Amino acid sequence: MKKQLITCAVAAAMATTSSAAFAQTLDEVMERGFLQCGVTEGVPGFSFPDENNNWTGLEVDFCRGMAAAIFDDPEAVRYTPLTSQVRFESLANGNIDVLSRTTTWTMSRDTDLGITFTGTMFYDGQGFMVREESGVTSATKLSGAAVCIESGTTTELNAADYFATQGMDLSNAVVFVNQDEVVQAYLDGRCDVYTTDSSALAAERSGFPDPEAHMILPEIISKEPLGPSVRSGDTQWFNIAKWTLFAMLNAEELGVTSENVDDMLGSENPSIRRLLGVEGDFGTPIGLSADWAYRIIKHVGNYGQLYAMHVGPDTPINIPRGVNSLWTDGGVMYAPPIR
Structure with missing residues (x-):
C-alpha cells in the first residue's frame, strides 16, 4: 500500500x-x-x-x-x-x-x-512535368534531361533514387534555392523537366500562361505525406x-459542415454531440473551451x-x-x- x-x-x-x-x-x-x-x-x-x-x-x-x-x-x-x-x-x-x-x-x-x-x-507523391511538345510520355524516358529541382527538400533524394534505380542519367539536374526560382527556370526553358510533389505541379501549372501546354507524367515515384x-x-x-x-476529418465523416453545424447542435447522435461540445467536455484537458471543435467547423469548415x-x-x-x-x-x- x-x-x-x-x-x-x-x-x-x-x-x-x-x-x-x-x-x-x-x-x-x-x-x-x-x-x-x-x-x-x-x-x-x-x-x-x-x-x-x-x-x-x-x-x-x-x-x-x-x-x-x-x-x-x-x-x-x-x-x-x-x-x-x-x-x-x-x-x-x-x-x-x-x-x-x-x-x-x-x-x-x-x-x-x-x-x-x-x-x-x-x-501526395513526387511527379514530373514536361512540355507537351517534348513528346515525352513517361518518366522512364528522362535520362540525361535537364531537371529543375528545389534544394533542401525530399525531392532531390527521391529524384536521385529514382534515376539510379531506373539506370538513368541525372547529371543535368539544375538546383535552385526556392520554388519560385524553379518554376521560373522551367518556364524560361532552362530545364526540360520540373519535379516536385504532384500536387504542387498541378498547383503551379494552374497559374501558367498556357497550362494545357504542360503535362504531368503518370509516374509517382515516392510517398509524400x-x-x-x-x-x-x-x-x-x-x-x-x-x-x-x-476535428475537421470527424466532422466530414459525420456530415457536419459550416452551413449545418448550428442545426447539428440538436442532433441525437452521440458522436456529433461530443464533437460539438454538447455532451462531455473534451476541450478542458487541452486548455480549450468545450465548444472548440464547433468553433473550427463553424468558422472554417470540415x-x-x-x-x-x-x-x-x-x-x-x-x-x-x-x-x-x-x-x-x-x-x-x-x-x-x-x-
Whole structure:
C-alpha cells in the first residue's frame, strides 16, 4: 500500500510539472493574441497570398482552424512565408508556433530536428512535368534531361533514387534555392523537366500562361505525406494541433459542415454531440473551451469542404480526392473518435 501511495504521489507530481511545462506555447499564443503560422512562399491551393497579402489554401485553413479553436476567431493568425531551407529552424527556434507548409513527414525530420508532425493533411507523391511538345510520355524516358529541382527538400533524394534505380542519367539536374526560382527556370526553358510533389505541379501549372501546354507524367515515384508540425516537448500544443485536423476529418465523416453545424447542435447522435461540445467536455484537458471543435467547423469548415474549395476537381488545380478520401469512401483519411 505504501509503495502504491508513493507511486501515485510521484505520478501526480509529474502530471502537475508536465502540465505547467506543456502549457507554455498556448499561454504565449493567447497572451500575444494571435497564432504565428509558417507557410510556403506561395503554392496555389495550399498556402498562397493575393495582391493584398491575404493568405488562402488548405494549409492556411488548418492554421485558421487552430485560431478558431483557441480564440473563436479564424483571423487571429499571422503568416510567415518560409523557404524549404529555413522552415524547420524557424519552428524549432520559436519564430513560428506551427509549420503548415507542404512538408513531407519523414522519420529523420520527426526525430532529429526538435519538431513533431501532428498528422497527414494531404497524401501526395513526387511527379514530373514536361512540355507537351517534348513528346515525352513517361518518366522512364528522362535520362540525361535537364531537371529543375528545389534544394533542401525530399525531392532531390527521391529524384536521385529514382534515376539510379531506373539506370538513368541525372547529371543535368539544375538546383535552385526556392520554388519560385524553379518554376521560373522551367518556364524560361532552362530545364526540360520540373519535379516536385504532384500536387504542387498541378498547383503551379494552374497559374501558367498556357497550362494545357504542360503535362504531368503518370509516374509517382515516392510517398509524400504532407502535414503540419510543432515543436517537440509541448504535449498540450501538440494535442491542439493534432485534434484540429482530427476535428475537421470527424466532422466530414459525420456530415457536419459550416452551413449545418448550428442545426447539428440538436442532433441525437452521440458522436456529433461530443464533437460539438454538447455532451462531455473534451476541450478542458487541452486548455480549450468545450465548444472548440464547433468553433473550427463553424468558422472554417470540415476537411471535405476545404479540399473541394482549394484543390478539388472544381478548382483550377483539379486534384481528385483519390487516396485523400475518407476511409468510408475508399481513401485513407481516418481520424480517431472524440470520446
